[in-house]
Amino acid sequence: MPIPVKSLKAQQHQFANPAFQLEVLQHAGTEEGDFPLFGAKLQQHQLYPLRPTGTTILQVNVGKMCNQTCRHCHVDAGPDRKEIMTRDTMQLCLDALAKSPQLTTVDLTGGAPEMNPDFRWFVEQLSAMGRQVIVRCNLTIILANPKYHDLPEFFKAHQVQVVSSLPYFSASRTDAQRGDGVFEKSIKALQMLNQVGYGQEGSGLELNLVYNPSGAFLPAGQKSLEGEFKRRLKSGYDIEFNNLFCITNLPISRYLDYLVESGNYSSYMEKLVTAFNPVAAVNVMCRNTISVGWDGALYDCDFNQMLELKVQPGTPQHIRDFDLDQLDRRQIVLDQHCYGCTAGAGSSCGGSTT
Amino acid sequence: MENTYYNPADLKKFGNISELQPEMGRKFFDYYGEVFKEGALTEREKALIALAVSHAVQCPYCIDAYTSDCLEKGADENQMMEAVHVAAAIKGGAALVHGVQMMNKIKDLTM
Ligand code: SF4
Ligand code: SF4
Numbered sequence: 001m002p003i004p005v006k007s008l009k010a011q012q013h014q015f016a017n018p019a020f021q022l023e024v025l026q027h028a029g030t031e032e033g034d035f036p037l038f039g040a041k042l043q044q045h046q047l048y049p050l051r052p053t054g055t056t057i058l059q060v061n062v063g064k065m066c067n068q069t070c071r072h073c074h075v076d077a078g079p080d081r082k083e084i085m086t087r088d089t090m091q092l093c094l095d096a097l098a099k100s101p102q103l104t105t106v107d108l109t110g111g112a113p114e115m116n117p118d119f120r121w122f123v124e125q126l127s128a129m130g131r132q133v134i135v136r137c138n139l140t141i142i143l144a145n146p147k148y149h150d151l152p153e154f155f156k157a158h159q160v161q162v163v164s165s166l167p168y169f170s171a172s173r174t175d176a177q178r179g180d181g182v183f184e185k186s187i188k189a190l191q192m193l194n195q196v197g198y199g200q201e202g203s204g205l206e207l208n209l210v211y212n213p214s215g216a217f218l219p220a221g222q223k224s225l226e227g228e229f230k231r232r233l234k235s236g237y238d239i240e241f242n243n244l245f246c247i248t249n250l251p252i253s254r255y256l257d258y259l260v261e262s263g264n265y266s267s268y269m270e271k272l273v274t275a276f277n278p279v280a281a282v283n284v285m286c287r288n289t290i291s292v293g294w295d296g297a298l299y300d301c302d303f304n305q306m307l308e309l310k311v312q313p314g315t316p317q318h319i320r321d322f323d324l325d326q327l328d329r330r331q332i333v334l335d336q337h338c339y340g341c342t343a344g345a346g347s348s349c350g351g352s353t354t
Numbered sequence: 355m356e357n358t359y360y361n362p363a364d365l366k367k368f369g370n371i372s373e374l375q376p377e378m379g380r381k382f383f384d385y386y387g388e389v390f391k392e393g394a395l396t397e398r399e400k401a402l403i404a405l406a407v408s409h410a411v412q413c414p415y416c417i418d419a420y421t422s423d424c425l426e427k428g429a430d431e432n433q434m435m436e437a438v439h440v441a442a443a444i445k446g447g448a449a450l451v452h453g454v455q456m457m458n459k460i461k462d463l464t465m
Pocket of ligand 2: 284333334335338341
């Protein structure tokens with residue numbers, strides 16, 4: 001299946017509409033009936049209503065613009081997306097952080113966060129505040145334009161933890177998910193990161209890779225895959241990295257479109273529901289992370305953000321009203337896509353949760 | 355009665371075989387689970403072996419299950435196809451090596 005170069009939004013595709021996605025998710029089932037509601041499933045394990053255990057990570061989505069249009073993207077990102085966080089909204093994030101010392105980590109995501117014109121300014125401010133900064137870097141951006149070639153040096157200067165997707169250690173599986181030529185460029189970018197010290201023992205510069213399946217199957221065995229990735233990347237390309245995070249694809253946005261189009265939707269949902277793991281449910285990332293959209297709106301996670309499910313009404317809805325004590329008492333908004341976080345070994349932006 | 359011998363939906367009913375013989379069923383599934391655990395071989399290596407054997411025994415259920423399992427365990431298409439060739443080579447070789455038996459018999463029976 002070739003990768004479309006336009007976002008679903010630009011195609012005016014029905015899956016660009018969050019309400020339509022939720023409608024599809026809520027009516028999924030097998031011949032035996034609809035899947036149990038995620039909330040009811042949590043109730044069976046005394047986890048409902050689900051509340052934070054103490055938020056320590058602020059995840060900021062600085063915009064939906066990206067140089068890629070990956071097949072599975074839950075953001076529906078791409079070159080045609082113009083939604084970008086302004087410097088004023090970034091300032092509101094900095095203000096929120098200043099009054100919330102518990103938020104020790106700031107996780108920057110996108111799109112390609114580096115494409116936001118104020119990205120570097122924002123990282124500089126965050127690092128001056130002494131917060132650990134994570135950047136979800138898609139690797140190819142480093143080579144996309146000469147102005148990005150020095151990103152590895154910039155990341156190093158601010159001790160940024162780099163988290164990058166590499167769905168496989170071969171070109172075929174990587175390019176099928178992320179676009180033609182992505183594997184080769186990703187390898188080059190990883191070598192550039194290694195050159196400045198990333199992923200090298202003792203450098204303190206952490207380089208973590210994300211594996212998510214290129215297809216309608218679940219990831220298995222993070223530790224064992226990490227070993228295989230390390231062996232193959234070292235022997236094939238002399239690349240080193242720290243950890244591999246295995247992430248399950250959540251059935252929303254472009255991945256949902258892929259599932260429906262390829263005829264895998266019901267069986268994939270069934271896999272997620274059948275693999276429900278109560279231990280993974282205890283550790284879902286929305287319990288320690290809060291997500292900010294490009295326009296400053298607050299969400300329980302990046303997935304809820306894309307489905308436009310804001311944090312519980314009655315709690316601060318926008319970063320300008322940020323109040324961590326109040327937000328830490330909120331009830332997390334759940335829907336059927338949440339089964340993606342609780343399947344098997346569990347899944348979060350930091351990989352398996354069990 | 356089904357109008358086909360194989361129904362993909364039957365794969366997930368595999369566990370039901372215990373209904374008519376619980377004790378043997380339980381022992382089989384315990385053993386099965388134990389076999390596929392990471393040991394001297396990794397789970398991925400075991401999945402690839404299972405995929406090759408599935409082709410040798412030509413079981414559509416097993417091919418379905420172990421194709422998914424190999425993908426999940428991180429095997430790639432090349433590894434999977436090589437595993438199928440190993441099965442094919444052994445199956446083909448097993449047929450051909452009996453040619454020696456045939457040749458012996460020819461020798462016995464001819465002048
Ligand atoms: S998955 Fe990441 S790199 Fe790919 S289109 Fe989405 S934001 Fe861009
Ligand atoms: S999808 Fe979001 S809200 Fe749902 S369980 Fe996962 S992290 Fe929590």
